[in-house]
Amino acid sequence: MKANSVIYRNLIIRSQAEYSAATQSVILRCVLEAPTTGQRFGFTDLEDLLAALRVELTALQNQIIPPDEEKKQF
Numbered sequence: 372m373k374a375n376s377v378i379y380r381n382l383i384i385r386s387q388a389e390y391s392a393a394t395q396s397v398i399l400r401c402v403l404e405a406p407t408t409g410q411r412f413g414f415t416d417l418e419d420l421l422a423a424l425r426v427e428l429t430a431l432q433n434q435i436i437p438p439d440e441e442k443k444q445f
Contacts, residue, residue: 380431381406382424403427 383404388397401414403423414420 376435378431378434380427384420384424390427 383402383406385402385404387400389400390396394445397410399415399417401417401420403412403414404410405425412423414423
């Protein structure tokens with residue numbers, strides 16, 4: 372199988388942090404956006420944002436080197 376040598380993907384992370392006097396805590400809101408597709412995903416938990424970003428980047432990596440080809444190289 373021929374692998375692609377370069378693939379570009381733009382992802383934008385927008386964040387907003389605000390202090391809540393009622394709960395005396397900081398509330399974090401983030402949006403992960405893919406401008407080429409218009410997809411947007413909202414997060415209020417940093418770990419969820421990082422997990423989604425990992426999924427996106429792993430999918431991109433798998434387009435360059437498919438998982439079955441990656442195992443053969445090592």
